[in-house]
Amino acid sequence: MSYRFFSMILALSLCGIAAAETNPPEVVAALGLARLHDAESSAKTAQLERARAKGLIAGKSWAPLLEPSPIDVSRYSIRFFLDFDREVVSGSVEIELTAVHSDLTTVEIDAWSGLRILGVTLLEDAAFAFDSPRDLDFSHENDTLSIQLPRTLAEDEGLRLLVTYGGRAGHRGDGINWDYHGNGQRVAWTMAEPFGARVWWPCNDRPDDKAVVNVTVTAPNTYTVASNGLVESTTDHGDGTATTSWASIYPVAPYLVVMNVADYVYSEETYVTSQGTTMPVALYAFPEVADQAEDDLAVTPQMIETMAELFGEYPFIEEKYGNCTANFGGGMEHQTLTTISAAAIGTDWMPWLNVHELGHQWWGDWVTCADWRELWLNEGFATLTEWLWAEHLGESTLQNYLADSDNIGLFLGPVYDNPVPFSGTVYDKGAWVLRMLRHRLGDEDFFEGVAAYRENHAGEAATSEDLKAAFEGVSGRNLDQFFDQWVYGKNRPRFRYSWEATEGPAIRVVFEQIQQNAELFEMPLDIRVTTASGTEDHQIELGALAEQTIEIPLNAPATGIELDPNHWSLFLSALSDQPDLDLGPGYPGPFDAGQSFPGSPASLTIPVTNVGGNSLEISEWGFAYGGSEFSITAPTQLPFSLAPGATVELEIEFKSGGLNTRSNWLWIRSNDPDNLGITYARVEGHGGIFPGDFLQAPSSVSFGNVPVKGLDEATAEFSNLGGAPVTLSATIQGDEFTLLSEVPPVLEPGTRQTFLIRFAPETVGNHQGSLIFETDSGTWPTVEITLRGTGISAPHLLVTPSSLALGLVDNDTKEALVRISNDGTEDLHLLEFVFEGPFERSEGSAGTIAVPADEYRDIAVVSTAGQTGAVQGTLRIRSDDPTLPWATIPLNAVWVDDAILAEDQLAIPATASTAGLGGSWWSSNLVLLNTGNEDAAADLAFSPAGPQTTSGIDRTVTIQARTQRTLSDVVADLGHEGAGGMAVTTSTPKII
Numbered sequence: 001m002s003y004r005f006f007s008m009i010l011a012l013s014l015c016g017i018a019a020a021e022t023n024p025p026e027v028v029a030a031l032g033l034a035r036l037h038d039a040e041s042s043a044k045t046a047q048l049e050r051a052r053a054k055g056l057i058a059g060k061s062w063a064p065l066l067e068p069s070p071i072d073v074s075r076y077s078i079r080f081f082l083d084f085d086r087e088v089v090s091g092s093v094e095i096e097l098t099a100v101h102s103d104l105t106t107v108e109i110d111a112w113s114g115l116r117i118l119g120v121t122l123l124e125d126a127a128f129a130f131d132s133p134r135d136l137d138f139s140h141e142n143d144t145l146s147i148q149l150p151r152t153l154a155e156d157e158g159l160r161l162l163v164t165y166g167g168r169a170g171h172r173g174d175g176i177n178w179d180y181h182g183n184g185q186r187v188a189w190t191m192a193e194p195f196g197a198r199v200w201w202p203c204n205d206r207p208d209d210k211a212v213v214n215v216t217v218t219a220p221n222t223y224t225v226a227s228n229g230l231v232e233s234t235t236d237h238g239d240g241t242a243t244t245s246w247a248s249i250y251p252v253a254p255y256l257v258v259m260n261v262a263d264y265v266y267s268e269e270t271y272v273t274s275q276g277t278t279m280p281v282a283l284y285a286f287p288e289v290a291d292q293a294e295d296d297l298a299v300t301p302q303m304i305e306t307m308a309e310l311f312g313e314y315p316f317i318e319e320k321y322g323n324c325t326a327n328f329g330g331g332m333e334h335q336t337l338t339t340i341s342a343a344a345i346g347t348d349w350m351p352w353l354n355v356h357e358l359g360h361q362w363w364g365d366w367v368t369c370a371d372w373r374e375l376w377l378n379e380g381f382a383t384l385t386e387w388l389w390a391e392h393l394g395e396s397t398l399q400n401y402l403a404d405s406d407n408i409g410l411f412l413g414p415v416y417d418n419p420v421p422f423s424g425t426v427y428d429k430g431a432w433v434l435r436m437l438r439h440r441l442g443d444e445d446f447f448e449g450v451a452a453y454r455e456n457h458a459g460e461a462a463t464s465e466d467l468k469a470a471f472e473g474v475s476g477r478n479l480d481q482f483f484d485q486w487v488y489g490k491n492r493p494r495f496r497y498s499w500e501a502t503e504g505p506a507i508r509v510v511f512e513q514i515q516q517n518a519e520l521f522e523m524p525l526d527i528r529v530t531t532a533s534g535t536e537d538h539q540i541e542l543g544a545l546a547e548q549t550i551e552i553p554l555n556a557p558a559t560g561i562e563l564d565p566n567h568w569s570l571f572l573s574a575l576s577d578q579p580d581l582d583l584g585p586g587y588p589g590p591f592d593a594g595q596s597f598p599g600s601p602a603s604l605t606i607p608v609t610n611v612g613g614n615s616l617e618i619s620e621w622g623f624a625y626g627g628s629e630f631s632i633t634a635p636t637q638l639p640f641s642l643a644p645g646a647t648v649e650l651e652i653e654f655k656s657g658g659l660n661t662r663s664n665w666l667w668i669r670s671n672d673p674d675n676l677g678i679t680y681a682r683v684e685g686h687g688g689i690f691p692g693d694f695l696q697a698p699s700s701v702s703f704g705n706v707p708v709k710g711l712d713e714a715t716a717e718f719s720n721l722g723g724a725p726v727t728l729s730a731t732i733q734g735d736e737f738t739l740l741s742e743v744p745p746v747l748e749p750g751t752r753q754t755f756l757i758r759f760a761p762e763t764v765g766n767h768q769g770s771l772i773f774e775t776d777s778g779t780w781p782t783v784e785i786t787l788r789g790t791g792i793s794a795p796h797l798l799v800t801p802s803s804l805a806l807g808l809v810d811n812d813t814k815e816a817l818v819r820i821s822n823d824g825t826e827d828l829h830l831l832e833f834v835f836e837g838p839f840e841r842s843e844g845s846a847g848t849i850a851v852p853a854d855e856y857r858d859i860a861v862v863s864t865a866g867q868t869g870a871v872q873g874t875l876r877i878r879s880d881d882p883t884l885p886w887a888t889i890p891l892n893a894v895w896v897d898d899a900i901l902a903e904d905q906l907a908i909p910a911t912a913s914t915a916g917l918g919g920s921w922w923s924s925n926l927v928l929l930n931t932g933n934e935d936a937a938a939d940l941a942f943s944p945a946g947p948q949t950t951s952g953i954d955r956t957v958t959i960q961a962r963t964q965r966t967l968s969d970v971v972a973d974l975g976h977e978g979a980g981g982m983a984v985t986t987s988t989p990k991i992i
């Protein structure tokens, strides 16, 4: 995704308030980029907050290290009924999965705890393909839906499950955003990277488990539904609603699934492949920006064509590419349908945002980072796509773009597993790594390597090591050093060099690597030599050596040299007779000043050394974000000079006006030739209010009115305003309240921790509880926050069973009952019954049914199929339950010509072979149908000499009420041979 545009607006709007007037123009330009990085990380931090609160993120790394998934999902079919008035969805998701290992007894699906799960149905067990669907036991805690399987699955065995659920399905920007645009028109748009898919639909929410996805949405018929893949059907129901079905034939990672619903204006262009086939390029735009958006995005087919030439054909060529507007800053590369900022329409950034998100269709969507530590594989490639588009537009555009993308000092940490996941290091340095790889390998091997990487991981997930293997395979080179220094390592080399013209003619160049903040680098380097007769371009190999001398033969005597004239590499350099400013081993930072309190500033010393060979003139300095928190207290005079080898200690004072880590960019202008003479470094400090013990928390948190059996969430901030760390543990009192956040064992001085609390009233009336923290603070050993909320009266619908099996049916009068209970506190009104498939209510009449609190109504359902075989359908019940407008109940029945109820013992002869079984296996399906309303057991016994002579019981099979169990090759499965048959003894006479 990209927040570039959003951050530019932020930069422009805040620069005026901050230090724009005191910053030189070069710094103002860089500030745009620096703010970009900060805006990216803060915007993403908001998205990540939930994951952090849930303790998914531990230690330095922000991404949980994934264990291999025990399941592999191959298909999701998601159905939503949107209710914009109540801002809730009622939905279901069908999940087809296989077991990755043996002994799978429980399936764990990611499902946000705020979702209300109505039921889980086993639709099909692949080993018993003709079995009837049945309800499964499940629990739903800590964002995990644990489903108990009726049997243990072996490796590669598959299931089809249905989860019916409902709720707001949106939480802190993740999942569905129930939003407005224009003059108060509604829009529902989704966002899920990196951990938010589980917020709006139950799924195996990890980037390395992709599945084919169908999204079917029922919404007001004046709205357009946009999603992944292509529209399969649209049905207007004539009641103000319409249902749109989208289907994707390509597997999708859960975080790339999208559903955007609004009064979009649709327009379309066409992309034509080099083979002459066509693909729609779609645009779903808010009416207020539709004309401008159409103009801005008209270039998209040309961008696809350009990238297809470089990366191979657009990966989802059988479907579409599209953009769809929403109210957020930036773009999000949902598969085949990017969600794009409506505010970006009409700005200069639009083409770059457009091409970045398009690039993700290859890199991120078709080949996906295997876990979130590998995010640079998505974002580095997408940023490289911007550069390749700039290159397509012309060399000068590219060179400007590259210069903008390398503000020296701003790349912190490695690109792999960067602690600030959506930072400029991951995006821009990620792209630099790929550009340097291209330089290292040459265009042919680089783009062949890109093709191999794509081919090897088509429609799947990949790691940095996979990328390395693809390039090593194509080029025959060992890239360990390259990946160690640029992907897993930090920083960049600093060269001091000198040259002399020698006989030949030739040029002799002496390189020293003098960086104090990284190991020695090994890299190719372009050198442009000016000679008496023009210029000559050469490339040299620099080894991981502190000093080396390289001699290059020339056609004419050298008069000057230029390193890396086309910006292929990251490094710092100075001729040995030039000045060179170095900030020591701590560069590029962050340099940490420690903690400050009012009246007690913290300070920081950064050594400024002239590691060059000529006088360093320092003329100006400042802090890019302005403000008064950071100031330079010594030296006090500017300008000043530093002789070669001399060091001055730069004293920085930090006076914090608030809590938590504060940061800024120090800039120093000098006559160092690097980076337009400006050196940047990140400085940080930590705020505190009181030097000693001081804790602060709100005395109470109020939730307001929440319907009984509904839920709401609120936050409480706990601050350590003091100067010492405190240990922390928490307990919560009051059954209606739950603490969702993990409690850090220690709260660092001058920091603030946000705790997420849930209120879920079971009864009407005022509820009170407490969140109590125990600490080791002498002054505040106990901190108590009172929690208050009011449960308001509401109906609450339950369905039993959550899926209804009619069993064996031979006429359209045989009923089965589904019980609708109301365990709420108000009358529940069942307003509408909608059937899909060959089913109907036996009473048939429409009209509202009232279900008083603590009562139930049985709804009789019959099947109308007529033809023999298994039939499936759904019943949807609309009600005035405030948190679930529609309840979905799966239905099934098995139609037979003549239903014959069995006697209590049934013998099945071995009729597969007239010659008896002999040495061959008896092969047949044994179908057991339980037509009763209770579960039944069937004992299976082999009869070696025919039905009369029965051996002991071989197996007992439990058959759920009104379901069918089909056992294939049952005798073979039991390990018997020879002539005989099967005897079945049942616990009730209703098995046939």
Ligand SMILES: [Zn+2]
Pocket (backbone or CB within 6 Å): 001, 002, 356, 360, 378, 379, 382
């Ligand atoms: Zn991106």
